[in-house]
Amino acid sequence: MKDIDAELRKILGEDLRQNVVLRDYVSMKVGGVADFFYSATDINNLTLAVSAAVKLKIPYFILGGGYNIIPSDLGFPGLVIKNDCSNIVFSPDFSGVIADSGVNLGRLINQATSHDLGGLEFLFGVPSSVGGAVYGNAGALGQSIGDFVKSVTLLIPKDDTVVIVRHSPAWMSFAYRSSILKTDYRKDKHKPVILTVTLQLVQRRKDEILRMTQENMAVKKKNQPLGEISAGSFFKNLGALPENSAGYLIDHSGAKKLRVGGAAFSKKHANFLINRKNATASDVHDLAEKAKELVKEKYDCDLEEEIEYIGRW
Numbered sequence: 001m002k003d004i005d006a007e008l009r010k011i012l013g014e015d016l017r018q019n020v021v022l023r024d025y026v027s028m029k030v031g032g033v034a035d036f037f038y039s040a041t042d043i044n045n046l047t048l049a050v051s052a053a054v055k056l057k058i059p060y061f062i063l064g065g066g067y068n069i070i071p072s073d074l075g076f077p078g079l080v081i082k083n084d085c086s087n088i089v090f091s092p093d094f095s096g097v098i099a100d101s102g103v104n105l106g107r108l109i110n111q112a113t114s115h116d117l118g119g120l121e122f123l124f125g126v127p128s129s130v131g132g133a134v135y136g137n138a139g140a141l142g143q144s145i146g147d148f149v150k151s152v153t154l155l156i157p158k159d160d161t162v163v164i165v166r167h168s169p170a171w172m173s174f175a176y177r178s179s180i181l182k183t184d185y186r187k188d189k190h191k192p193v194i195l196t197v198t199l200q201l202v203q204r205r206k207d208e209i210l211r212m213t214q215e216n217m218a219v220k221k222k223n224q225p226l227g228e229i230s231a232g233s234f235f236k237n238l239g240a241l242p243e244n245s246a247g248y249l250i251d252h253s254g255a256k257k258l259r260v261g262g263a264a265f266s267k268k269h270a271n272f273l274i275n276r277k278n279a280t281a282s283d284v285h286d287l288a289e290k291a292k293e294l295v296k297e298k299y300d301c302d303l304e305e306e307i308e309y310i311g312r313w
């Protein structure tokens with residue numbers, strides 16, 4: 001570990017931190033320490049950090065906003081790279097935008113609005129970085145970000161180095177709350193990293209965009225427990241019908257009443273597993289497993305996590 005520490009520090013300098021508590025960086029407020037932690041504030045630094053981890057053969061994890069992950073109480077054995085890359089360029093050639101993957105989604109929507117560019121109103125209020133949203137094909141109200149992606153620039157680890165490639169949305173294989181990065185590369189030690197995303201937006205007047213975002217936000221506030229500590233919807237819905245929603249299955253199987261330590265399901269929306277009071281990551285995991293068992297017993301179907309467990313499980 002000492003050698004790795006020295007080698008990483010040689011490449012990343014004094015900004016490299018050690019033993020950083022992940023709980024402070026995720027919306028669920030659980031999780032232990034990352035061995036190493038580095039905040040990348042531009043694409044060069046992001047590339048440098050990923051390249052360093054690949055070269056030194058240590059695992060890395062790209063942390064966006066931390067709104068959809070559960071880091072283990074035992075922490076992450078490697079380098080967590082906090083993606084703080086924040087550049088946004090509006091293109092005069094097409095009604096679109098090129099955004100760094102670390103850009104906050106709300107900030108992007110607000111800036112697009114001031115350019116009279118809409119399309120992403122349905123995502124207003126979804127807490128996310130652009131990279132995290134594309135990775136998991138974030139969506140709401142029947143639409144998803146993948147529908148607006150024109151291209152994605154990625155870092156792909158290859159042997160002990162990285163290459164930069166640009167891919168079309170077809171390559172990304174967007175599906176419900178998923179992309180090829182979440183399905184095919186999820187378990188890789190060195191996963192591809194989204195650097196920038198080009199989005200096709202639509203010309204729309206500011207006042208119209210604002211009206212739409214406000215309407216969507218009102219629906220979100222009505223349906224989701226936004227004041228509670230969570231990682232958003234915990235499980236994927238099993239279909240479009242209300243009785244196939246994860247919330248319905250958790251509620252009607254009786255799982256909604258379960259508790260483990262400080263973890264429980266929200267009274268407002270059963271698919272929001274919440275940190276009610278000082279829950280640990282294990283509490284969250286154990287409660288989710290119990291809920292899956294009850295749903296299986298009652299409905300003979302398998303709930304699948306939308307969130308991801310990160311680190312030493």
Ligand SMILES: Cc1cc2nc3c(=O)[nH]c(=O)nc-3n(C[C@H](O)[C@H](O)[C@H](O)COP(=O)(O)OP(=O)(O)OC[C@H]3O[C@@H](n4cnc5c(N)ncnc54)[C@H](O)[C@@H]3O)c2cc1C
Binds near residue numbers: 067126230232
């Ligand atoms: C209150 C609340 C409400 C929510 N409502 C919704 C909703 O309505 N709709 C919805 O879809 N989601 C919702 N979510 C979930 C969450 O907002 C999304 O999943 C979001 O897109 C996560 O983005 P993030 O930047 O926080 O990613 P993180 O949680 O930081 O990371 C998630 C995954 O993406 C990967 N990743 C992140 N950036 C990159 C990158 N640059 N390159 C490669 N991989 C990357 C990470 O490594 C990780 O595997 C909600 C969450 C909360 C807490």
